[in-house]
Amino acid sequence: MFTDHTVETAPAASRRSMESVSAAWGHLPQAVARMAESPHALDGFLKMSALFESTTLDPHSRETVILTVAERNQCHLCIGLHETKLAKLGPAERPERMETVRQFTHQVLASSGAVSDEELARFLDAGYTRQNALEVVLGIGAYTLSTLANRLTRSA
Secondary structure: OOOOOOOOOOOHHHHHHHHHHHHHHOOOOHHHHHHOOOHHHHHHHHHHHHHHHOOOOOHHHHHHHHHHHHHHOOOHHHHHHHHHHHHHHOOOOOHHHHHHHHHHHHHHHHOOOOOOHHHHHHHHHOOOOHHHHHHHHHHHHHHHHHHHHHHHOOOO
16 A cells, blocks of 8 residues: 655655665665655654664663564564664673663553653663663654554555
């Protein structure tokens, strides 16, 4: 139902973003080609994901947040992509921290952000900060947009 747009067939407002992604990746991923149908959704995701990548969360924690959202939303495209990215990072220095951020991400999702003081304290006791807690929310937002759009557009 959704078109695999090229830079030439996409809405004009999506073309610059598509060219940037294509240059960075060496190709145009199908998910981007289909999300290009909505310049606002595509641009929003790219901006939010870039912001998430620039947070103070370490790379292992960011990938754990993304995978937690992708698994919850059953986005097999994102699961495969981010499992590969996480594997390239190598083992985390403190695997228990990754479990803490995974559990915290689940709790934020399950409670619509209303985590208990105890849950927040466990996150902070693992060495994360209040800033990191809000950065988890940013990651959830960015990758909820991505995973739901990927499922809607049937991106593989």
